[in-house]
Amino acid sequence: xxxxxxxxxxxxxxxxxxxxxxxxxxxxxxxxxxxxxxxxxxxxxxxxxxxxxxxxxxxxxxxxxxxxxxxxxxxxxxxxxxxxxxxxxxxxxxxxxxxxxxxxxxxxxxxxxxxxxxxxxxxxxxxxxxxxxxxxxxxxxxxxxxxxxxxxxxxxxxxxxxxxxxxxxxxxxxxxxxxxxxxxxxxxxxxxxxxxxxxxxxxxxxxxxxxxxxxxxxxxxxxxxxxxxxxxxxxxxxxxxxxxxxxxxxxxxxxxxxxxxxxxxxxxxxxxxxxxxxxxxxxxxxxxxxxxxxxxxxxxxxxxxx
Amino acid sequence: xxxxxxxxxxxxxxxxxxxxxxxxxxxxxxxxxxxxxxxxxxxxxxxxxxxxxxxxxxxxxxxxxxxxxxxxxxxxxxxxxxxxxxxxxxxxxxxxxxxxxxxxxxxxxxxxxxxxxxxxxxxxxxxxxxxxxxxxxxxxxxxxxxxxxxxxxxxxxxxxxxxxxxxxxxxxxxxxxxxxxxxxxxxxxxxxxxxxxxxxxxxxxxxxxxxxxxxxxxxxxxxxxxxxxxxxxxxxxxxxxxxxxxxxxxxxxxxxxxxxxxxxxxxxxxxxxxxxxxxxxxxxxxxxxxxxxxxxxxxxxxxxxxxxxxxxxxxxxxxxxxxxxxxxxxxxxxxxxxxxxxxxxxxxxxxxxxxxxxxxxxxxxxxxxxxxxxxxxxxxxxxxxxxxxxxxxxxxxxxxxxxxxxxxxxxxxxxxxxxxxxxxxxxxxxxxxxxxxxxxxxxxxxxxxxxxxx
Numbered sequence: 001x002x003x004x005x006x007x008x009x010x011x012x013x014x015x016x017x018x019x020x021x022x023x024x025x026x027x028x029x030x031x032x033x034x035x036x037x038x039x040x041x042x043x044x045x046x047x048x049x050x051x052x053x054x055x056x057x058x059x060x061x062x063x064x065x066x067x068x069x070x071x072x073x074x075x076x077x078x079x080x081x082x083x084x085x086x087x088x089x090x091x092x093x094x095x096x097x098x099x100x101x102x103x104x105x106x107x108x109x110x111x112x113x114x115x116x117x118x119x120x121x122x123x124x125x126x127x128x129x130x131x132x133x134x135x136x137x138x139x140x141x142x143x144x145x146x147x148x149x150x151x152x153x154x155x156x157x158x159x160x161x162x163x164x165x166x167x168x169x170x171x172x173x174x175x176x177x178x179x180x181x182x183x184x185x186x187x188x189x190x191x192x193x194x195x196x197x198x199x200x201x202x203x204x205x206x207x208x209x210x211x212x213x214x215x216x217x218x219x220x221x222x223x224x225x226x227x228x229x230x231x232x233x234x235x236x237x238x239x240x241x242x243x244x245x246x247x248x249x250x251x252x253x254x255x256x257x258x259x260x261x262x263x264x265x266x267x268x269x270x271x272x273x274x275x276x277x278x279x280x281x282x283x284x285x286x287x288x289x290x291x292x293x294x295x296x297x298x299x300x301x302x303x304x305x306x
Numbered sequence: 307x308x309x310x311x312x313x314x315x316x317x318x319x320x321x322x323x324x325x326x327x328x329x330x331x332x333x334x335x336x337x338x339x340x341x342x343x344x345x346x347x348x349x350x351x352x353x354x355x356x357x358x359x360x361x362x363x364x365x366x367x368x369x370x371x372x373x374x375x376x377x378x379x380x381x382x383x384x385x386x387x388x389x390x391x392x393x394x395x396x397x398x399x400x401x402x403x404x405x406x407x408x409x410x411x412x413x414x415x416x417x418x419x420x421x422x423x424x425x426x427x428x429x430x431x432x433x434x435x436x437x438x439x440x441x442x443x444x445x446x447x448x449x450x451x452x453x454x455x456x457x458x459x460x461x462x463x464x465x466x467x468x469x470x471x472x473x474x475x476x477x478x479x480x481x482x483x484x485x486x487x488x489x490x491x492x493x494x495x496x497x498x499x500x501x502x503x504x505x506x507x508x509x510x511x512x513x514x515x516x517x518x519x520x521x522x523x524x525x526x527x528x529x530x531x532x533x534x535x536x537x538x539x540x541x542x543x544x545x546x547x548x549x550x551x552x553x554x555x556x557x558x559x560x561x562x563x564x565x566x567x568x569x570x571x572x573x574x575x576x577x578x579x580x581x582x583x584x585x586x587x588x589x590x591x592x593x594x595x596x597x598x599x600x601x602x603x604x605x606x607x608x609x610x611x612x613x614x615x616x617x618x619x620x621x622x623x624x625x626x627x628x629x630x631x632x633x634x635x636x637x638x639x640x641x642x643x644x645x646x647x648x649x650x651x652x653x654x655x656x657x658x659x660x661x662x663x664x665x666x667x668x669x670x671x672x673x674x675x676x677x678x679x680x681x682x683x684x685x686x687x688x689x690x691x692x693x694x695x696x697x698x699x700x701x702x703x704x705x706x707x708x709x710x711x712x713x714x715x716x717x718x719x720x721x722x723x724x725x726x727x728x729x730x731x732x733x734x735x736x737x738x739x740x741x742x743x744x745x746x747x748x749x750x751x752x753x754x755x756x757x758x759x760x
Contacts, residue, residue: 055345060412061436063345145588145600167531167591169738254727255531256590256734257741272409274724275432277345 046288053281059271063278070282080283083261084290086173087242090262093177094184094241099233101181102188103226107218109189110196121193124186132183136250139179140166143251166252172259179247184240188233195229196222231302235295242291263287353654356441356471361448361667363660366394370661373400373414373421375407376648377483380681384482387677388668395661397423415439415653422656423665426479426649429723431465434478440652442477443469445663451480454670455686458714459484459647466557480666481647482674483683486705486714487537487612488631488643490619490697495523495607504630506637508545515584518607526579527606528589528737529597533719533726535576535589535733537644538610540718541632542572544642549715556721558758565747573743576736590734612645613701617682620697629700631708640711643704646720648683722757725750 053070057063074080109120127135142148143165150162165175199221207217245264248254254261254269263283271280374381378401385397400421402410411429414420415438424430433439446452451460459481469476489511491504496514499521505511518525528534543552546568554562579585586592586606594611601609602622609615619627631643650669652662668674675685679694684705694702708714719726728750735741 052345057345058412058432060416060433061346143591145586145592164588164591167588169590169740172591252591253531253730255731256738257731261731269727273727275412275429276724
């Protein structure tokens with residue numbers, strides 16, 4: 001952010017020092033508005049949450065300082081631990097499956113240019129544009145007793161498999177996870193498609209001349225070029241899985257039992273229904289740390305392979 | 307309660323010192339923000355704890371704000387009728403959806419802009435404890451509410467506390483419409499299963515459930531995704547646990563427990579019915595509203611729900627639907643049912659407690675009773691309203707019997723704010739046979755212990 005580079009070198013030797021210093025500070029001035037907004041609406045609330053996590057507070061009356069007790073409870077409480085485990089299970093459905101599906105569709109769509117690509121992209125992107133609450137409500141109907149899922153199963157003679165998917169102890173988490181797969185696959189595909197378009201077409205040509213089939217071509221040419229996009233997709237979808245709230249809240253509200261209870265839901269419930277703002281804050285802090293660690297690992301892995 | 311303040315301050319001293327350290331460490335926070343960040347320190351000191359003893363409304367133009375979450379049509383009609391009688395009082399209704407209302411209740415009632423009158427809900431007793439809601443005991447005597455309102459409906463609004471101004475029981479709300487849960491039945495389907503009349507005992511009811519199952523019908527519709535499951539459990543508990551013990555538990559009386567053989571028996575029955583296939587397959591994935599809609603389509607012979615569904619069922623099914631309270635062990639047993647009321651509390655920040663009192667008293671009049679009854683609720687003053695017809699008559703009769711037997715118990719989630727979630731997920735496990743009754747009750751008692759720890 002320096003304003004000096006365009007000056008002649010001789011001039012710089014005599015007058016550069018104060019000017020450069022002024023320039024440096026001017027640079028920060030440009031950042032200031034964004035920084036102020038970021039501090040006020042992201043950093044301060046985060047610090048406030050961390051601070052509240054050290055209190056036992058019902059949200060109204062005077063809080064009581066309890067130190068790290070809330071964190072002890074987060075790690076000691078079976079339901080809270082269970083919720084973290086559920087969130088990690090959701091990573092499979094929110095992250096791994098969409099990335100796999102995204103790679104496959106991107107590989108299929110990238111190899112040849114066909115008419116109507118824009119329509120495909122629009123269709124696959126659609127779940128991203130629909131509000132998650134609407135997605136949840138729609139899937140609740142689809143998964144219902146007489147919903148489309150069960151109707152389809154009955155049509156093909158699988159009457160024995162039908163059930164109320166969201167009310168079934170064994171199926172609920174998978175059912176919720178698949179909603180996430182549906183939402184995030186399109187996003188992953190879009191990311192990968194845009195990555196594929198950066199690849200020099202001559203590389204594909206060279207591969208084909210060397211006799212590479214579609215699979216070989218994908219593995220040797222396309223995939224290595226998608227490393228950056230993979231890291232982005234991984235980060236975004238993992239955060240979506242671990243911080244999931246809306247889909248779960250709308251479809252199962254954590255049930256049946258605690259089968260689909262996720263940390264995001266518990267934070268909300270503890271703070272607003274149960275009057276345990278301190279414990280909710282502690283859980284939120286732990287969740288944020290977990291997400292940061294995982295995202296850090298993902299980023300390190302994608303970089304070290306380069 | 308005024309004497310409680312200084313120790314409260316003293317306790318705050320330590321966190322505040324650490325708060326200062328935290329602020330310094332953060333280095334980003336303006337120093338002035340420190341005080342505001344101490345959780346709860348910004349809470350306003352509440353006003354008086356009790357309504358005055360005088361009831362006369364001052365002769366001036368008064369505007370009251372009423373915040374509520376149930377039955378907007380009923381509230382509008384009640385306000386219109388009240389304003390006709392009191393031309394100088396204006397009531398501004400502020401409607402919120404139930405979940406919004408409950409979530410914001412604490413913030414709303416402790417803010418400067420608290421409404422003068424607010425619908426009673428879980429959490430109101432905590433607010434009463436801290437003096438944010440007025441004790442109405444003086445008006446109870448002055449207006450003679452004990453004569454015009456069933457005692458049980460008032461008992462539900464005392465938070466189990468004594469009044470500081472009258473020495474009698476405290477009162478933190480006045481009921482408009484009353485509510486009650488029970489079993490609805492589809493008469494046509496019941497006849498097909500050979501069921502001729504409502505059961506007189508629980509054993510008879512179980513026979514009917516079995517008969518329905520045998521006839522290839524779904525016996526009992528339960529909307530356990532939200533609160534239908536806990537209504538079922540509570541309905542069974544009503545006949546195993548003594549109402550006094552139950553009240554002690556809900557009110558947080560010291561030493562009360564739900565880990566009793568009686569509660570075990572009720573929980574085991576919920577499991578047993580699930581094992582026998584009495585519930586709709588998707589009970590755990592179906593909300594109460596959806597289970598009611600399925601019942602109107604003839605998906606089950608019986609349905610557990612409350613009087614609030616009666617209007618909808620009467621419209622959809624006409625004479626094909628009936629209602630009975632969950633029966634007990636013997637035909638002569640008292641009628642016991644879970645119920646509560648749409649009640650209203652008065653904020654301690656109101657400037658017009660007399661006018662608020664006048665409105666609350668209006669709720670007990672025959673005119674208000676007619677409006678309440680027209681809107682599908684049970685008026686406190688049953689004789690005042692026109693006798694209802696069809697399933698609404700069944701509900702009213704069941705309620706009359708339960709009140710006569712002193713058998714209206716409150717909903718179990720009133721025991722603690724966190725109890726609703728514990729009950730909802732716990733009963734889902736019972737229905738699916740995924741938990742031992744003892745572990746279920748233990749989880750409930752944990753929530754109770756945490757709430758009533760002191």
